[in-house]
Amino acid sequence: MSATIKDICRATGFSTATVSRVLNNSPLVTEETKKRVQQALDRLGYQPHHAARSLKLNRTGMIAVVFPELDNGFFTDVLRGIDEMASEFGTHLLTAFTHGPLDEEELIARMVRERRADSIILMNLTLKDAFLNQIQQWDMPVVLIDRPLKKSGLVSVGIDNRGGAAAMTQHLIDAGHRDFIFIGGPRDTFDAQERLLAFRKVMKLNRLPVPASAIWSGDFTEAGGYRLMSAHLAANRPLPDVIFAANDALAVGAHRALREHGIKVPEQVALAGFDDTDLARHLDLTTVHVPMRMIGREAARQALELLEGRSSQKHMILPTRLVVRRSSARIDRKTRKTKL
Amino acid sequence: MSATIKDICRATGFSTATVSRVLNNSPLVTEETKKRVQQALDRLGYQPHHAARSLKLNRTGMIAVVFPELDNGFFTDVLRGIDEMASEFGTHLLTAFTHGPLDEEELIARMVRERRADSIILMNLTLKDAFLNQIQQWDMPVVLIDRPLKKSGLVSVGIDNRGGAAAMTQHLIDAGHRDFIFIGGPRDTFDAQERLLAFRKVMKLNRLPVPASAIWSGDFTEAGGYRLMSAHLAANRPLPDVIFAANDALAVGAHRALREHGIKVPEQVALAGFDDTDLARHLDLTTVHVPMRMIGREAARQALELLEGRSSQKHMILPTRLVVRRSSARIDRKTRKTKL
DNA sequence: ATGTCTGCTGTAAACGTTTACAGGAGTTCT
DNA sequence: AGAACTCCTGTAAACGTTTACAGCAGACAT
Numbered sequence: 256m257s258a259t260i261k262d263i264c265r266a267t268g269f270s271t272a273t274v275s276r277v278l279n280n281s282p283l284v285t286e287e288t289k290k291r292v293q294q295a296l297d298r299l300g301y302q303p304h305h306a307a308r309s310l311k312l313n314r315t316g317m318i319a320v321v322f323p324e325l326d327n328g329f330f331t332d333v334l335r336g337i338d339e340m341a342s343e344f345g346t347h348l349l350t351a352f353t354h355g356p357l358d359e360e361e362l363i364a365r366m367v368r369e370r371r372a373d374s375i376i377l378m379n380l381t382l383k384d385a386f387l388n389q390i391q392q393w394d395m396p397v398v399l400i401d402r403p404l405k406k407s408g409l410v411s412v413g414i415d416n417r418g419g420a421a422a423m424t425q426h427l428i429d430a431g432h433r434d435f436i437f438i439g440g441p442r443d444t445f446d447a448q449e450r451l452l453a454f455r456k457v458m459k460l461n462r463l464p465v466p467a468s469a470i471w472s473g474d475f476t477e478a479g480g481y482r483l484m485s486a487h488l489a490a491n492r493p494l495p496d497v498i499f500a501a502n503d504a505l506a507v508g509a510h511r512a513l514r515e516h517g518i519k520v521p522e523q524v525a526l527a528g529f530d531d532t533d534l535a536r537h538l539d540l541t542t543v544h545v546p547m548r549m550i551g552r553e554a555a556r557q558a559l560e561l562l563e564g565r566s567s568q569k570h571m572i573l574p575t576r577l578v579v580r581r582s583s584a585r586i587d588r589k590t591r592k593t594k595l
Numbered sequence: 596m597s598a599t600i601k602d603i604c605r606a607t608g609f610s611t612a613t614v615s616r617v618l619n620n621s622p623l624v625t626e627e628t629k630k631r632v633q634q635a636l637d638r639l640g641y642q643p644h645h646a647a648r649s650l651k652l653n654r655t656g657m658i659a660v661v662f663p664e665l666d667n668g669f670f671t672d673v674l675r676g677i678d679e680m681a682s683e684f685g686t687h688l689l690t691a692f693t694h695g696p697l698d699e700e701e702l703i704a705r706m707v708r709e710r711r712a713d714s715i716i717l718m719n720l721t722l723k724d725a726f727l728n729q730i731q732q733w734d735m736p737v738v739l740i741d742r743p744l745k746k747s748g749l750v751s752v753g754i755d756n757r758g759g760a761a762a763m764t765q766h767l768i769d770a771g772h773r774d775f776i777f778i779g780g781p782r783d784t785f786d787a788q789e790r791l792l793a794f795r796k797v798m799k800l801n802r803l804p805v806p807a808s809a810i811w812s813g814d815f816t817e818a819g820g821y822r823l824m825s826a827h828l829a830a831n832r833p834l835p836d837v838i839f840a841a842n843d844a845l846a847v848g849a850h851r852a853l854r855e856h857g858i859k860v861p862e863q864v865a866l867a868g869f870d871d872t873d874l875a876r877h878l879d880l881t882t883v884h885v886p887m888r889m890i891g892r893e894a895a896r897q898a899l900e901l902l903e904g905r906s907s908q909k910h911m912i913l914p915t916r917l918v919v920r921r922s923s924a925r926i927d928r929k930t931r932k933t934k935l
Numbered sequence: 936a937t938g939t940c941t942g943c944t945g946t947a948a949a950c951g952t953t954t955a956c957a958g959g960a961g962t963t964c965t
Numbered sequence: 966a967g968a969a970c971t972c973c974t975g976t977a978a979a980c981g982t983t984t985a986c987a988g989c990a991g992a993c994a995t
Contacts, residue, residue, distance in 0.1 A: 257707075269975090272977095298953095307646075307980090310979095311951080437943090537874055599981060600982070611981090613943085652983075
C-alpha cells in the first residue's frame with residue numbers, strides 16, 4: 256500500500272491540513288515545517304492518491320482521446336503530438352478506440368458522465384451532428400479533430416484540405432496531366448468532402464472535364480484502394496494520366512494493384528495521395544503534407560486552455576503543403592500513349 | 596453537472612444504499628424498487644462518478660500502458676491489441692510515452708503511486724534491472740512486453756526472437772548469400788541481443804565467418820539505418836551479399852541510402868529486416884513477422900488476469916514467422932560481382 | 936402474546952484528499 | 966495590561982461512492 260497523508264501525519268506530528276498545504280505549497284507554512292514534512296514525504300515515497308484528489312477537486316488531470324477503428328497511419332503522430340503537449344501540462348491521456356460506429360456515442364457518453372477526464376478530443380469520428388450538438392450540453396470541453404461543426408460552439412482543429420487538394424490538382428495539371436481519376440474518401444467524412452470539392456473546383460477552373468466515372472468512391476483504406484484499382488485493371492479499362500487519391504492509404508493500395516499488374520508509376524500512370532505518411536515517403540509518392548503532430552499538439556492545447564476558461568480560437572485550421580515526389584513526374588503524353 | 600446518487604434518492608425517495616445496491620445489482624432489492632430506481636437512473640442519465648467509485652473500491656478500471664519515445668511502427672498495432680482485450684473487460688487505457696530514458700522511471704513510479712491504474716504494461720523500455728526488481732515491491736501487477744526479466748516474478752510477453760533471427764539467417768544462407776552485414780539494435784535492448792545471438796549462432800553452424808566489422812551497431816530507427824548505410828557507401832567500402840537488419844526500421848533506412856546511391860535491391864545487394872511492419876510489405880522486404888496485435892492482446896490479458904489473482908503463465912513467448920519477399924532473392928554471385 | 940427468522944431498507948462510516956473556519960501563540964499598538 | 970493584529974496550525978466537513986450494521990415489518994413457530 257502506498258503511503259497516505261495520514262502516514263505523513265503520524266511520521267511528523269502535523270495534521271492533514273498542514274501536510275496537504277505543503278503538498279500544494281501554500282505560503283501559509285513555515286519553512287521549518289515545510290522541510291520536515293518534505294523529508295517525510297520523500298522518505299515514504301508519498302504520492303497523492305489520484306482518485307481522492309480528483310474526487311475532491313473535480314479535476315482528473317486527464318484528457319480523453321477517442322480514435323476511430325480505422326487507421327490512416329495518421330493516428331500515431333497525432334497521439335504523440337497530443338501527448339507532448341499534455342505532458343508539458345502534467346496531464347495524462349486516456350485513449351479509447353471506438354469499435355464500430357454504433358459504439359462511438361455510447362463510449363463517449365459514458366466516459367463523459369463518469370467524468371474520467373477533464374476534456375475530450377474526438378478524432379475523425381463519424382458522429383451525427385445531433386449527437387455533437389448534444390455534447391455541448393455537457394460541461395466538458397470538447398475538441399474535434401478534422402471535423403468542424405457548423406454553427407456550433409465546439410472547438411475544432413483541422414487542416415486546410417481545400418488548399419492542399421487545390422494545390423495538388425493544379426500541380427498535376429501543370430505537370431501535363433489532363434485525364435484524371437479521383438479516388439475519394441467516405442462520403443460522410445468531412446475531409447473527403449472538402450478534398451473532392453477543391454479538386455472539382457480546380458478542374459473546372461482549368462476547363463477540364465470531370466465525368467462521373469472519374470470519381471471513385473473509396474473508404475480511406477489501403478485495401479479499398481487496392482480493390483478499386485484492381486477492379487479497374489481487371490476490367491481492362493484504359494488508364495488515365497494520373498490518379499489522385501484522397502489519402503495516402505488509398506494511393507498506396509492503388510500503387511500495389513498497379514505494381515501487381517506490371518504497370519509503372521509514374522512512367523505509365525502518375526499517382527498522388529494526401530497526408531504524407533511514412534509510406535508515401537518511401538514509395539516516392541507525391542502527396543500533401545499534413546502536420547499531424549502539430550494537429551495533436553494544438554488539439555491538446557485547446558483542450559487544456561478550454562479547461563482554464565481561456566476560450567481561445569474557435570476553429571483552427573493548420574496549413575498543408577504540397578510535397579512533390581517522383582510519382583507525379585511529368586511524362587510526355589505522346590510517348591506514354593504509344594507505349595500503351 | 597452529472598447526476599449523483601443523491602439526485603436519484605431525491606427522485607425516488609430511496610436511500611443511497613438502496614440505489615447503490617441497484618447499481619451493483621445486489622440480490623437484496625425488490626424487483627419493484629429496482630424498477631423504480633432504474634427508471635430514475637435512465638431518466639437522469641446517471642453514471643457513477645469514476646473517482647468516487649475508484650476511491651472507495653481501490654479499483655480504477657484502468658490499465659496504464661507505457662511506450663518508449665522510439666517508434667518501431669510497432670506501437671500502433673500493439674496498442675490496438677491491448678485496447679481490444681481491455682475493452683472486452685470494460686477497462687480503459689491510460690497511455691503514456693516516456694520522453695527520454697531519464698524520464699521513464701519517474702513517470703512509472705509516479706503513476707503507480709498515484710494509483711492511476713490497476714495494472715501496468717511496460718513496452719520495450721530501457722529500464723534498469725534494479726528498477727524492475729523494485730517494481731515488484733509495489734502491489735501493482737506489471738506486464739513487460741519484449742523484456743523478460745531473469746529470475747524475477749514479473750510476467751512478460753515476448754516473441755521468439757531467436758527462432759525468427761535464426762530462420763532468417765538460414766534462409767539467407769540457403770539463398771546463396773555468404774558475405775553478411777548485420778545491423779544490430781541498441782546493445783541494451785533485449786530483442787537486439789537475442790537477434791544478434793541467433794544470427795551469430797547460425798553463422799557459426801554454417802561455418803561462415805563473422806568479422807567484427809560485419810556487425811554494425813544501430814539504434815532501431817530508420818534514421819540510424821540510413822546514417823550507417825550512407826557512411827559505408829560514402830567511404831566506398833565494398834558491399835556484402837546481404838544486409839540483415841535487426842528490425843525493419845533499420846532496413847528501411849538502409850534501403851533508402853542504397854536507393855539514393857543507385858544501388859538496386861536485391862540485384863546488387865540483398866536486404867532483410869525484422870518485425871514485418873507495413874513498410875516492409877510495401878518495399879517488398881523480406882522480414883520476420885511479429886504478431887504485434889497478439890502481443891498487445893496477450894499483454895492486456897495477463898494484466899487483467901493478474902488483477903483477479905489468477906496468476907497465469909509467467910513468461911509467454913509468441914511465435915514469429917519468416918516472410919520471404921523479393922528483397923532477399925537469390926542472386927548469382929558471379930554475375931553480381933562482375934557488375935560491381 | 937412472545938420470540939425467531941426472513942427480507943428488505945436506511946444510517947453512517949469509510950476511502951484520501953482539500954479547505955473554510957476556528958484557534959493559539961507572538962507581536963505591536965493603545 | 967489588554968486589544969488587535971499577524972502567522973501558523975488544527976478541526977472537521979465535504980467530494981460521491983460502497984457496505985457493515987442496525988432496524989423494521991411481516992410471517993411463522995412456539
